[in-house]
Amino acid sequence: DAGVIQSPRHEVTEMGQEVTLRCKPISGHDYLFWYRQTMMRGLELLIYFNNNVPIDDSGMPEDRFSAKMPNASFSTLKIQPSEPRDSAVYFCASRRTGGGYGYTFGSGTRLTVV
Amino acid sequence: QQQVKQSPQSLIVQKGGIPIINCAYENTAFDYFPWYQQFPGKGPALLIAIRPDVSEKKEGRFTISFNKSAKQFSLHIMDSQPGDSATYFCAASMSNTGNQFYFGTGTSLTVIP
Numbered sequence: 001d002a003g004v005i006q007s008p009r010h011e012v013t014e015m016g017q018e019v020t021l022r023c024k025p026i027s028g029h030d031y032l033f034w035y036r037q038t039m040m041r042g043l044e045l046l047i048y049f050n051n052n053v054p055i056d057d058s059g060m061p062e063d064r065f066s067a068k069m070p071n072a073s074f075s076t077l078k079i080q081p082s083e084p085r086d087s088a089v090y091f092c093a094s095r096r097t098g099g100g101y102g103y104t105f106g107s108g109t110r111l112t113v114v
Numbered sequence: 115q116q117q118v119k120q121s122p123q124s125l126i127v128q129k130g131g132i133p134i135i136n137c138a139y140e141n142t143a144f145d146y147f148p149w150y151q152q153f154p155g156k157g158p159a160l161l162i163a164i165r166p167d168v169s170e171k172k173e174g175r176f177t178i179s180f181n182k183s184a185k186q187f188s189l190h191i192m193d194s195q196p197g198d199s200a201t202y203f204c205a206a207s208m209s210n211t212g213n214q215f216y217f218g219t220g221t222s223l224t225v226i227p
Contacts, residue, residue, distance in 0.1 A: 004157075033214075043158070043203065043217040056214065091157050102148045103215060105157030 004106035006092050012112045018080040021109045023092030024073055031095040033103065034067055034077050038088045046090075049075065082113045117141060118206050120218025127194055128226050135189045135221045137204035142185070144206040148215070149178065149189050152201045161202070162189075194225045 005024040047057040069075040093103035148163035
């Protein structure tokens with residue numbers, strides 16, 4: 001298995017621009033999570049999906065953030081408009097139903113908003 | 115509110131030493147406690163996990179000790195090596211209600227040769 005695949009690996013954009021991060025979960029995993037990692041706040045859960053349906057988006061910082069999962073093999077996290085404080089590493093992770101299975105994380109997207 | 119509290123923030127040990135990282139939680143409904151290891155530029159990777167029905171679990175040089183009454187658990191790395199230098203995260207989840215993991219703030223471990 002190729003693991004959780006995220007793209008792009010790095011993204012540099014100007015303030016005000018739209019940014020779209022992409023994730024392909026592991027086949028057969030029915031949960032998908034988006035996390036943001038910063039030095040100040042550590043790993044923060046933004047949103048998670050079960051069977052392509054958003055379950056909890058209470059971690060999404062503001063309306064500028066949105067996430068979709070149109071099918072079991074693809075999800076996007078969009079920031080519009082982007083701001084410098086959005087600069088962070090964004091991780092996607094997937095998991096299979098059933099207690100005891102840890103997340104598998106992707107390699108992350110390092111976002112820099114200038 | 116931080117559901118899982120982790121300490122120390124950073125740790126430096128000599129090769130062969132036994133670094134210990136501690137985590138504490140409040141929610142007694144948590145029933146799964148994984149540890150993740152993260153190298154620079156990589157995503158966190160599952161290292162070892164424990165359920166509260168056992169007090170200790172070993173996998174190679176990594177051991178989790180679990181104290182249910184104190185609501186604490188810790189990671190011990192035996193015979194630490196420079197290659198163990200990474201950031202370690204503890205986490206907790208409730209397997210029967212949703213699947214969100216609550217992560218600690220991380221411990222940066224440096225093993226000096």
